[in-house]
Amino acid sequence: MRFFRSAAAAYGSRVIGVVLSGLLNDGAAGLEAVARCGGLALVQDPADAIADEMPRSALAAVAAGLPVPSARLGDVLSELVREPAGPRIPVPPDIRLEVDIAAGERVDSSILSRIADPAAITCPNCHGVLSTVRGSRPLRFRCQVGHALTADVVAKEQENAVDEALRVALRVVEERAELVSRMAADGRNSGRRAVAEMYEERATEYRNYAETIRRAVLLSMAPPAPQEDEGGQDGPG
Structure with a gap:
């Protein structure tokens, strides 16, 4: 998730995010960031995924996500990298802030309140208070230490x-x-x-x-x- 988000903030429309077979939905949150920054979102077709939870979540989170059979992913990627990238668009402030937090920037309740609202749920990693990231697809939380987790996780x-x-x-x-x-x-x-x-x-x-x-x-x-x-x-x- 952090890798997708930082790549999206740095390279915008030049990014092609790919979500493959897997469990839970943390990859879906990262793919959504790629799409919001102008990148392309590819998803392994859930029909041929060994574990279809991750690809299904990605398609639900990213309306423009393109489902591709696993046997075709290599060809599709080869074609897409030959195409010119789309126009660069401004990085949304919430994505930029989350990239900074992941990079180790100071975060406290006043900073976190710019993008999230406190929730009566504790972080499973540090046991601090989680905040619900506003407008996130899928539903996602952050704590003041910097941990980011989807509701499924x-x-x-x-x-x-x-x-x-x-x-x-x-x-x-x-x-x-x-x-x-x-x-x-x-x-x-x-x-x-x-x-x-x-x-x-x-x-x-x-x-x-x-x-x-x-x-x-x-x-x-x-x-x-x-x-x-x-x-x-x-x-x-």
Whole structure:
């Protein structure tokens, strides 16, 4: 994404951006910057991509994106580089600012507010506050440290964090159930019936909590249900 954006700012209409098979949609955000700076946007046809998520996102983000079968990409690029570049257009201020941020320029809330609005979401990399980049396609965020992420990337990172938190919680609750069960047994063996009953009740509660968390973990691991095709995508129409 940063490479596309910096190339677009530096070379404008002389840039040809190409998005190939891949997951998530960070490449789509970079390709959108190429198109806004006057460059050309090529996208591997999702129909012959091993992973079609990235090319589909790119075509959704860039209305002028040209889907090309992978077998034809080399020929198309060879033809395009022989054509004269289009007229140079001014680099949009938001793209210029993001290039400067990626290059290490100082960024704080006042600078970031020129292009983004604070969101109640934390950066998965530094845990700082994210801001929503205004008008971005696809939906995208930046933090004050300089990290830039699409919503899909943030969602994937959050999914991983939730899975890890659930597994930690399951382990802790199961250990707690085991501990109070042993304390209940110790109470019975020492003749402290009331104490034993109290710990047995707690052990039952913790086992119920653990079972609820275990179901949540299993649900998070289950593959998504297949969705009906809503018409397919053979290219922009």
